[in-house]
Amino acid sequence: MSHILDGLNSAQRQAVTATDGPVLVLAGPGSGKTRVLTRRIAYLIQEMGVPPWRIMAMTFTNKAAREMLNRVTTVLEGNTKGLIIGTFHKICAMILRREASFLPIANDYVIFDTADQRALMKLVLIEDLNLSDKQYTPQMVLGKVSNAKNDLIHPENYPINSYRDEIIQRAYQRYQLRLVANNAVDFDDLLMRAVMLFEQQPTVLQRYQTSYDHMLVDEFQDTNLAQYRLVQQLVERHQNIFCVGDEDQSIYRWRGADYRNVRRLREDFPDLQSILLEQNYRSTQTILDAARAVIDKNPHRTKKALFTDRGDGVKLMLHEAHDEVEEGQFVVETIATLTATDDIDPGECAVMYRTNAQSRAIEEAFVRANLAYRLIGATQFYRRKEIKDVLAYLRVVHNPDDDISMLRIINTPTRGIGKKTLETLQAWANNTQGSLYRVIEAMVDTPEQAPLSGRALNSVRRFGELLRGWQDVKAELPVNDLIQLILDETGFQDSLIDGTDEGNDRWGNVEEFVNVSVDFADVPLAEFLTELALVSEVDDLPEDVNAPSLMTLHAAKGLEFDVVFLVGLEEGILPHINSIDDPEQMAEERRLFYVGMTRARERLYLLYAFERFRYGSRDQFGVSRFLADVPSELLVGNRPLGGARQRREAAVTAWPSGGGRNGPDLPFDLPNNGARQRVFHSGERVVHAKYGEGIVIESKLRTSDEEVSVMFDDFGMKHLLASLAKLRKLDG
DNA sequence: CTTCCAGATGTTTTT
DNA sequence: CATCTGGAAG
Numbered sequence: 001m002s003h004i005l006d007g008l009n010s011a012q013r014q015a016v017t018a019t020d021g022p023v024l025v026l027a028g029p030g031s032g033k034t035r036v037l038t039r040r041i042a043y044l045i046q047e048m049g050v051p052p053w054r055i056m057a058m059t060f061t062n063k064a065a066r067e068m069l070n071r072v073t074t075v076l077e078g079n080t081k082g083l084i085i086g087t088f089h090k091i092c093a094m095i096l097r098r099e100a101s102f103l104p105i106a107n108d109y110v111i112f113d114t115a116d117q118r119a120l121m122k123l124v125l126i127e128d129l130n131l132s133d134k135q136y137t138p139q140m141v142l143g144k145v146s147n148a149k150n151d152l153i154h155p156e157n158y159p160i161n162s163y164r165d166e167i168i169q170r171a172y173q174r175y176q177l178r179l180v181a182n183n184a185v186d187f188d189d190l191l192m193r194a195v196m197l198f199e200q201q202p203t204v205l206q207r208y209q210t211s212y213d214h215m216l217v218d219e220f221q222d223t224n225l226a227q228y229r230l231v232q233q234l235v236e237r238h239q240n241i242f243c244v245g246d247e248d249q250s251i252y253r254w255r256g257a258d259y260r261n262v263r264r265l266r267e268d269f270p271d272l273q274s275i276l277l278e279q280n281y282r283s284t285q286t287i288l289d290a291a292r293a294v295i296d297k298n299p300h301r302t303k304k305a306l307f308t309d310r311g312d313g314v315k316l317m318l319h320e321a322h323d324e325v326e327e328g329q330f331v332v333e334t335i336a337t338l339t340a341t342d343d344i345d346p347g348e349c350a351v352m353y354r355t356n357a358q359s360r361a362i363e364e365a366f367v368r369a370n371l372a373y374r375l376i377g378a379t380q381f382y383r384r385k386e387i388k389d390v391l392a393y394l395r396v397v398h399n400p401d402d403d404i405s406m407l408r409i410i411n412t413p414t415r416g417i418g419k420k421t422l423e424t425l426q427a428w429a430n431n432t433q434g435s436l437y438r439v440i441e442a443m444v445d446t447p448e449q450a451p452l453s454g455r456a457l458n459s460v461r462r463f464g465e466l467l468r469g470w471q472d473v474k475a476e477l478p479v480n481d482l483i484q485l486i487l488d489e490t491g492f493q494d495s496l497i498d499g500t501d502e503g504n505d506r507w508g509n510v511e512e513f514v515n516v517s518v519d520f521a522d523v524p525l526a527e528f529l530t531e532l533a534l535v536s537e538v539d540d541l542p543e544d545v546n547a548p549s550l551m552t553l554h555a556a557k558g559l560e561f562d563v564v565f566l567v568g569l570e571e572g573i574l575p576h577i578n579s580i581d582d583p584e585q586m587a588e589e590r591r592l593f594y595v596g597m598t599r600a601r602e603r604l605y606l607l608y609a610f611e612r613f614r615y616g617s618r619d620q621f622g623v624s625r626f627l628a629d630v631p632s633e634l635l636v637g638n639r640p641l642g643g644a645r646q647r648r649e650a651a652v653t654a655w656p657s658g659g660g661r662n663g664p665d666l667p668f669d670l671p672n673n674g675a676r677q678r679v680f681h682s683g684e685r686v687v688h689a690k691y692g693e694g695i696v697i698e699s700k701l702r703t704s705d706e707e708v709s710v711m712f713d714d715f716g717m718k719h720l721l722a723s724l725a726k727l728r729k730l731d732g
Numbered sequence: 733c734t735t736c737c738a739g740a741t742g743t744t745t746t747t
Numbered sequence: 748c749a750t751c752t753g754g755a756a757g
Contacts, residue, residue, distance in 0.1 A: 060746095060747075061747080062747095087747070088747080089747050090747095114746090187746090187747050188747090191747095251745075252745080252746080252747095254745065254746090255746065255747075354744070354745075355743070355744050355745075356743085356744085356745085377746085411733095414733080414734070416733070416734095417733090418733045418734080419733080420733085421733090456733095533747090534747065535747095552744085552745065552746095553745080554745050554746070555746085573744095576744050576745080577744085578743095578744065579744085588745095613748085614748085615742080615743090615748065615749095616749090617748090
């Protein structure tokens with residue numbers, strides 16, 4: 001038959017050619033699930049005669065969507081007109097835009113990002129609820145609100161078990177009202193509002209149900225309840241749902257992902273066909289065995305018998321670095337050696353870490369060696385201050401009721417609208433139930449009624465006239481020209497360039513942004529803004545540069561490399577400190593490690609550092625517990641004996657090994673930093689030569705010392721080093 | 733109203 | 748350490 005089934009094994013064929021109805025493909029890492037997904041789409045179109053425009057595929061990242069579309073287009077030689085492959089968020093944004101007449105927001109709504117959300121929630125807490133934003137931080141409340149939205153819980157149904165819940169419910173309620181007033185939605189709203197819309201408007205839902213005959217979902221294990229419900233709604237009529245996922249790669253529980261959706265799917269679709277993909281085409285057997293040993297420690301999972309015919313390959317390599325500097329150095333030197341002697345492509349190497357903050361040390365190592373690298377994510381371009389400012393201008397021009405963006409730009413660059421003036425404006429806006437823009441507009445039109453005096457009034461009016469000018473031209477002008485006009489008329493460049501390097505950098509970023517916007521010249525402003533709000537970390541991996549990639553473990557999902565370095569394998573980092581006391585979260589940390597390991601085709605390096613610089617001090621974390629689960633016969637250890645290391649040896653006891661049930665099973669003993677005793681403990685009264693008496697608040701062991709935080713009766717809080725400070729315990 | 737400084741504060745992971 | 752915030756000086 002055709003090339004659609006070429007090169008597929010029997011399980012893959014079974015999936016691609018499955019009959020209509022619900023299908024779940026449970027795929028191990030590297031089992032070719034993207035391949036199956038793309039071939040399935042091609043199969044539907046070419047063999048089953050389904051028109052491309054009646055197929056919708058959902059992914060989690062733009063990159064995955066783009067890649068899949070490219071692949072399908074290649075297989076079908078371009079016969080894919082109207083095929084919809086997009087992220088959940090983007091497809092929902094599109095639906096909301098099209099069906100805005102059924103919604104409390106207009107179709108020119110904007111999407112609030114995390115920073116906007118925080119600013120808005122702050123207003124809610126302080127102005128609406130008269131709370132200090134210290135007790136109830138916007139971040140914490142937003143977390144709860146986000147969870148609720150992902151679980152499709154509306155404000156009025158928010159479960160109340162405590163006074164705190166009551167506060168959160170009220171904040172949630174006010175927050176939603178304010179979003180509507182701003183003609184805005186947040187990320188979670190995109191999903192929740194789409195589901196709500198379909199629930200409340202059966203005819204609208206029906207239109208979508210009959211427009212699309214087939215729904216495909218990638219990374220099904222990462223769906224949250226809202227996403228699950230959305231898919232369920234859309235396939236209710238025809239039941240043609242095709243999901244691909246791997247519960248062992250579920251790493252987004254914290255943002256609502258619920259791998260129990262797999263179980264839900266089985267219950268909701270009793271005639272679900274399940275297909276298991278167990279053959280791995282990516283990694284060596286050694287890497288696979290090591291990864292499996294790690295993931296098998298997680299409870300409550302269907303074990304997969306992963307296998308490969310790629311052969312054993314080389315053993316995993318373990319390296320203890322002295323600190324994060326040496327860790328980076330080891331990575332760079334190893335890559336340099338591999339590319340020089342083993343015929344490995346620099347672009348086929350990747351460094352993965354738990355937190356973005358860890359990238360810096362690695363980057364510095366590359367810079368020191370004068371070698372190129374590709375950094376994924378981190379300080380994202382579109383989240384930089386100056387870029388967000390320019391974006392805020394566009395958003396206000398597009399959607400004048402966006403008060404959050406208005407607050408950003410009203411005095412940026414400074415134009416004499418200070419705190420006092422702003423307060424007056426806000427008070428007036430509150431009184432008239434309008435947005436800041438309406439108030440400013442009124443000052444332009446009827447200045448005699450304005451509650452402001454000459455100078456401030458003038459500043460506001462001039463600003464209002466600028467805004468109005470941009471609004472008048474926004475429809476005709478391409479985005480890039482509009483941006484240029486705004487930059488010119490606000491004196492943006494002069495305000496950034498202040499003689500410092502930083503200022504030049506910032507202006508450079510703005511210029512880069514202008515360049516990017518040229519590509520969008522014929523795209524409407526609304527679409528441009530949506531696009532930018534939904535771009536993701538992984539999206540901008542420059543394909544044309546042949547250099548190693550640096551990324552978080554989360555960003556690594558779906559990618560593969562010949563050589564992978566997993567760095568910072570320390571207790572408190574991976575597993576992350578915040579996850580350690582929750583078994584569910586610990587299981588997810590383990591899956592994260594598993595995802596990292598299974599990215600490697602040929603060589604896998606596992607690194608941890610003896611000590612590490614963080615928050616301005618050196619700390620020792622100890623070896624990650626996950627390393628203990630890597631079978632020692634699959635590992636080759638490489639342990640340097642640095643000076644500092646030897647010094648510590650005396651004061652340190654090794655991990656319980658041999659007879660110890662929980663001790664790591666490694667080719668050598670690992671250090672543990674629990675042995676040294678602290679001298680001071682919280683609650684103890686102490687006396688200091690200079691500060692007098694006080695009480696110990698906290699005491700932490702540092703590399704070679706003990707850091708004591710003392711609240712002195714007369715001098716307040718001080719942080720002291722036990723060895724240097726003249727500090728003595730008081731009896732009783 | 734703006735700028736500057738000191739002190740507090742904080743970081744998981746991302747659409 | 749690095750960024751943000753709030754308060755005081757310019």
